[in-house]
Amino acid sequence: MTDVLILGGTGWLSGRIARLWADDGAAVTCLARGERPEPPGVTLVRGDRDRSDAYDRLARDWDHVVDVSSRADHVAAVVAALGARARRWTYISSVSVYADDATPGADESAPVHEAAAPGDEYDYAAEKVAAEQQVRALGDRALIVRPGLIVGDGDPSDRFGYWAAAFARAGSDRVLLPPLEGRATQVIDVDDLAAYVVTASSAGVSGAVNAIGDRHPLRDVLLCIRNAAGHCGETVVGEAGWLADHGVAYWAGERSLPLWLPADMTGFMTRSNAAFHRTGGVLRPIDDTIARVVADEIARGVDRERRAGLTREDERALLAELL
Numbered sequence: 001m002t003d004v005l006i007l008g009g010t011g012w013l014s015g016r017i018a019r020l021w022a023d024d025g026a027a028v029t030c031l032a033r034g035e036r037p038e039p040p041g042v043t044l045v046r047g048d049r050d051r052s053d054a055y056d057r058l059a060r061d062w063d064h065v066v067d068v069s070s071r072a073d074h075v076a077a078v079v080a081a082l083g084a085r086a087r088r089w090t091y092i093s094s095v096s097v098y099a100d101d102a103t104p105g106a107d108e109s110a111p112v113h114e115a116a117a118p119g120d121e122y123d124y125a126a127e128k129v130a131a132e133q134q135v136r137a138l139g140d141r142a143l144i145v146r147p148g149l150i151v152g153d154g155d156p157s158d159r160f161g162y163w164a165a166a167f168a169r170a171g172s173d174r175v176l177l178p179p180l181e182g183r184a185t186q187v188i189d190v191d192d193l194a195a196y197v198v199t200a201s202s203a204g205v206s207g208a209v210n211a212i213g214d215r216h217p218l219r220d221v222l223l224c225i226r227n228a229a230g231h232c233g234e235t236v237v238g239e240a241g242w243l244a245d246h247g248v249a250y251w252a253g254e255r256s257l258p259l260w261l262p263a264d265m266t267g268f269m270t271r272s273n274a275a276f277h278r279t280g281g282v283l284r285p286i287d288d289t290i291a292r293v294v295a296d297e298i299a300r301g302v303d304r305e306r307r308a309g310l311t312r313e314d315e316r317a318l319l320a321e322l323l
């Protein structure tokens with residue numbers, strides 16, 4: 001039986017990887033503090049990676065180790081503790097490692113940010129770069145998966161799902177959009193990503209691979225979400241300067257228009273996914289993802305508190321000022 005250790009395994013993505021591998025017949029062990037339930041059929045070992053003894057109970061041979069940590073010190077410690085005991089090692093990094101967000105179509109050879117050094121103030125991208133360096137020391141046993149924006153039902157970041165909720169809650173009322181001209185978007189369905197991690201690790205793929213979907217004009221994706229959500233009202237575009245003056249942020253977080261990027265970030269959502277396809281990655285049609293996200297947002301409540309986007313009240317106030 002294939003023996004798999006997931007460092008994590010109770011999170012949104014890592015939980016799906018754990019479940020998929022368990023459904024596939026592997027013996028799956030997860031290491032987590034246990035703040036969230038483990039998927040069915042998976043053994044949870046409770047441990048805190050802030051502690052130096054975190055890996056003691058896991059000191060045996062593994063066919064596959066998968067790590068989702070965004071802390072370089074955690075990654076360094078586990079590579080030191082278990083690196084010699086693993087046949088294959090997969091690290092979930094991010095396209096945030098890339099230093100250049102302007103050049104469209106860049107592949108995995110593009111320059112990355114400087115790696116975090118011990119004692120530096122926490123910076124997600126720098127930590128991911130430093131963590132990748134630790135994993136690369138394992139040579140061709142290591143696969144580094146660099147996802148772009150991960151989307152799907154249950155997304156804890158609330159970014160992509162904002163648009164499903166915004167169109168669904170508006171019904172026949174107006175919806176505020178960001179500038180769409182020249183804007184692209186590129187996402188990966190969480191289940192396609194989990195499937196890729198399992199199949200690429202099992203196939204012995206090594207090196208770094210961008211795990212992202214195909215590029216779509218942002219306009220087309222929002223229109224597809226609008227249709228799926230049954231919106232029949234008007235859409236109103238706010239200009240970039242006007243939105244900035246009114247405290248509306250790009251991309252993510254409170255009082256933002258998610259997925260909207262500054263005009264000069266033309267390379268951020270337009271990266272090459274050739275290696276992903278070449279190494280067995282499969283993408284479902286984006287309409288399938290959108291249908292699932294719309295159903296999930298409606299089930300969770302379109303007016304729920306969110307980590308990203310505008311509240312309905314803020315959106316109405318902005319529209320009233322704009323028109």
Ligand SMILES: NC(=O)c1ccc[n+]([C@@H]2O[C@H](COP(=O)([O-])OP(=O)(O)OC[C@H]3O[C@@H](n4cnc5c(N)ncnc54)[C@H](OP(=O)(O)O)[C@@H]3O)[C@@H](O)[C@H]2O)c1
Nearest residue numbers: 008009010011012013014032033034035048049068094150
């Ligand atoms: N969302 C995106 O669009 C996006 C884009 C690019 C890359 N990524 C990457 O994709 C991955 C997402 O994975 P995910 O959804 O599974 O992440 P997650 O929801 O943050 O889960 C993290 C896992 O690690 C465990 N964990 C956290 N701190 C720990 C500690 N101190 N000791 C032991 N276990 C600990 C958590 O369990 P406990 O809390 O119970 O300990 C959980 O199982 C990350 O690597 C992220 O950087 C995300």
